[in-house]
Amino acid sequence: xxxxxxxxxxxxxxxxxxxxxxxxxxxxxxxxxxxxxxxxxxxxxxxxxxxxxxxxxxxxxxxxxxxxxxxxxxxxxxxxxxxxxxxxxxxxxxxxxxxxxxxxxxxxxxxxxxxxxxxxxxxxxxxxxxxxxxxxxxxxxxxxxxxxxxxxxxxxxxxxxxxxx
Numbered sequence: 001x002x003x004x005x006x007x008x009x010x011x012x013x014x015x016x017x018x019x020x021x022x023x024x025x026x027x028x029x030x031x032x033x034x035x036x037x038x039x040x041x042x043x044x045x046x047x048x049x050x051x052x053x054x055x056x057x058x059x060x061x062x063x064x065x066x067x068x069x070x071x072x073x074x075x076x077x078x079x080x081x082x083x084x085x086x087x088x089x090x091x092x093x094x095x096x097x098x099x100x101x102x103x104x105x106x107x108x109x110x111x112x113x114x115x116x117x118x119x120x121x122x123x124x125x126x127x128x129x130x131x132x133x134x135x136x137x138x139x140x141x142x143x144x145x146x147x148x149x150x151x152x153x154x155x156x157x158x159x160x161x162x163x164x165x
Contacts, residue, residue, distance in 0.1 A: 004055060004132055004135060007128060007131065007132050007135075008051050008052065008054075008055060008132070009051075009052060010128060011051050011060075011063060011125060011128040011129065011132070012048045012049075012051040012052040013048075014121050014124050014125050014128065015044050015047050015048035015051065015063070015125065016044065016045075016048050017117075017121050018040075018044050018070070018118065018121050018122065018125070019040075019041045019042075019044030019045060019048070020041075021114055021117060021118040021121065022037050022038070022040045022041035022044065022118070023038075023041045024110075024114055025037055025111065025114055025115070025118070026038060026041070028111055040070075043066075047059060047062060047063060047066070051063065055132075055136075057133070057136060060129045060132045060133050060136070061129070061133070063125055063126075063128070063129040064125075064126055064129035064130060064133065066125070067122045067123070067125035067126035067129060068126055070118070070119075070122035070125075071119065071122050071123060071126065074115060074118060074119040074122065075119075077115070078115060078119070
């Protein structure tokens with residue numbers, strides 16, 4: 001399998017960004033969503049490591065599948081009512097919060113931009129995985145590996161000559 005170093009490292013970086021974004025959004029939603037978000041953050045790391053170290057077809061397929069699932073999940077989550085409603089702030093409450101060392105909840109304020117960045121990152125992962133899988137398939141064909149059509153002929157007992165190609 002042809003080694004695509006730049007593509008692999010870019011994808012691994014995108015996966016790490018996805019993991020960090022999942023960690024940043026751990027405080028949002030109900031208990032089930034929090035557990036799922038934590039699991040996604042943890043599951044990102046081994047995939048990033050595999051992509052960083054080697055050009056594995058399995059890693060690319062897994063990245064494409066997970067990225068597609070993330071796009072679907074993010075679309076569903078973004079179409080629902082807001083997961084975290086902005087806290088009700090009464091007039092003067094911000095001044096009191098700042099005086100006691102608090103302040104506006106940064107993660108609540110950043111939830112929508114983080115979700116948008118996470119969705120774009122998942123889209124990038126799918127595009128990179130698709131490109132890598134296409135390049136791998138083309139590389140196999142140019143290296144003389146049999147095409148799907150040739151493999152079917154072989155399975156059905158038909159021979160393939162060089163002139164058939």
